Amino acid sequence: MKTNSTYSPARLLRLQRSLSPGGGLNLRRVIPFGALFLILCLVGAYFVFPAGAIPVQEAQDAANPDYREFPVIGSRTIVWVVAQLHLMFAAFVLAVPMFALIIEIIGYVTKDERYDHLAYEFVKLLSVSFSFTAALGAMLTFLLLILYPSLMQYMVKIFSWTFLPYVALFFLEAIFLYSYYYGWGKFSPKVHIGLGVMLNIVGTAIMFIADAWLTFMNTPNGITETGELVSLWGAVNNFIWMPINIHRIIANVAFGGSIAAAYGAYKYLGAKTAEDKAHYDWMGYVGNFVAISAFLPLPFAGYYLGKEIYAYSQSLGITLMGGTFSWLFIVQAILIGNLFLAANYYLWVSMERIDGAERFRKYIKYLLGAITISFIVWATPHSLVASVEEARAMGGSHHPILGVLGVMSAKNTAVNVLILTTYISFLLYRRGNKEATVPWAKMGMNIQLGIFVLVTLFVIFLGIYGYFVEASVRIGLSVPQVLSVLFAMISITFIDVLLFKNAKKTGEIRWGEIGNRAQYALFFIAITFAWTMGLMGYVRAGMRQHWHVYGVIEDTSVDAFTPTIGYAAIVVSITVFIFFVFIATVFWLTGLTNKEPWKPKEERNKSVEAAG
């Protein structure tokens, strides 16, 4: 495992497959061939290696290999898919209790039972999802132990002391989760909220421990040059542990909110009564609100993580942002641009069911214009994909005009404008059926407008200024950009709350009367979140390239090469597809709780006749 292997036939086969047109697996061809090949190998092995004929050393090596092969798709791909699925379910299971608890607390404080019912509806999804998470986690562990025994031996050597607390916390998680779910309405509200708080604390602690293992593989710490453990805390508290923890907490909430919103959309589309439609419309809205609220600060957490990776190792940073993986960030920009577009679209379609919101329709085209321009800026690569003729016409791979859009200054500015625009869409939605009655209403709105315009101009100014200063200053400019956007969102919201306190209602929100296309937008948002998560999960793990533990344990398996973008995209897409098949199963199983009890056919017919 420590030394670089030569290209084995299996590795060449995998490389060839990865580089085939489309970069993908031709499963139709590979599965029957793979199955036949496997059977022939087993039969051949039986005759070629009869028992007792293997030399002692070879037998020992065979008993303790560094790697074992998984049939057809290979060890890396199966671990990749299962790890990603486990992560997606884990993210969902950790996120739902966070916002369910907040909704429950809102219900408790406002004494509005609707919130309590909504929180319970979200929590219903947890029971099955928790089992799926555990099953996938166990599968991942077994696969790693079987397929990567030497690596796991090393990881156990470093982190053995973290395993017991992890298992103990998992037990506690099960106890708190099921008591929170089954105990709904059976404890005093304060005790139940306490259970929710404990569930969140334990869940977050579990994630922190698991994050230590995987971040150690990226930016190892607390070990000697030969990989011997010096400090367990050093290994846990490695360079990107906390950035990943922060990024994951925020991303989990965004992802969990989007899945819960998709559940609301699924139930809305199947709802038969106006009451159900209203309830699930509201559920979809709240889920989406949670998702987008968490989504807005997510790019900032991403910058922090990226900056720490770059600071840890220039090589790793360049691999990530300027080298092999940089094209995946363009794919990410397209996915996130779509997320912003869909989030705004949902809000605009939602405004159609608010009496009085029609006065804001005229602003949609301007908001859409800002989103489209920002989307284009964010998705424009620095080096363009061009034919030889096109490149010669441009004088290189950088376009003289578009080239300026391909760097950090432009991207930071674009994403900040996207965040501000989405925030304004939400603000208009919020004001849809309200009219401020406070005497200082006009002045308040002017102040809000002033803050918005000033901050937007400031963000754009810093973006342009970034082209005229050295790199370290330019990177530093992202901080005032982020802070000014946060300042704008907080101060405008603060003024807005005061402005619309005891506001005059110009109409009702007609819950349940939203267009179906808004529900499809919620599905789109959930799928795009999952896709982005899968893509960036691959980038985070894949940037180690031919290292299991970066710079310490080299990957010498047949998979020690970076897959093509096409192959990676296919694996990520298949993983997302499998996840949604599982999630559909979760939705279906959760829906069974509201199903009528089973009756024999005769009784059912009688009931129908009686009803008829």
Added chain:
Amino acid sequence: MNLLVILAIIAAWIGLRFLKANSLAWAAGIWVGLYVGLSYGINPPLPSSILSMFMAIITLALVTYLTAGNDRMKEMADTIVTFVVDKRYTGALIGVLIALPLLVSFKVYLNMTQAPEPPISGRTIHPVPPNTITVNGSPFNIVEGHNPYRELESSDPDAFALHLENGRRVYYQNCVFCHGDNMEGDGQFAHGLDPIPANFQDATTIAMLQESYLYWRVAKGGPGLPSESTPWLSAMPAWENFLTEEEMWDVIMFLYDYTGQRPRVSEEVH
């Protein structure tokens, strides 16, 4: 920018305004206008890959706009239904039904009659450096190493100026032929190279990189590029075979000085 094209598009949009076009006509007008503008209004032209991406985003945005409001969506649907079922438009409908497959056929014809070209692919511009290199027998740590002469800039400006002068000599004796008089990547050999040399005047090249990175690229050249993200197709010689370490640092400092850029400084690990 091709001003005539831009002005023609603006005139067409103003025409739409006078015609009081409905939302669907506006969306079509904006789509066509932007397509024409992006295709023919910008010099040098955008590569087809980027044009396709921009038009996909614009199409998505226009569909979003048309379907975001109930009234607009109904207006769009009514327009399409009227066009399909109203007898007044039968001729036009037949024209569209004939024109669509013809357009597709024409596109196929254009694609099939094009001269063969090598497949296009995304190129990675920043190769990943190794952590350490050995230059003329001396080890150098790219991650932690720094330019030993940079400090002279503040401590001894006269000595620093001598290094810059030496760097100027090295550049015009060795680098100018590819990288050009003004370091714009347009030297006399540049036109024989694919990809052409980097443009150092561009704020997105050397200003993004630490000096130690440039030292690696100068010392090891094309032969020292990593095995990832190949093919690099770099014609850069390994200058460690022709220059001393001091000369290589001097020319790097001269690149920054001449272009007015500053090298990226190392960041702290938190």
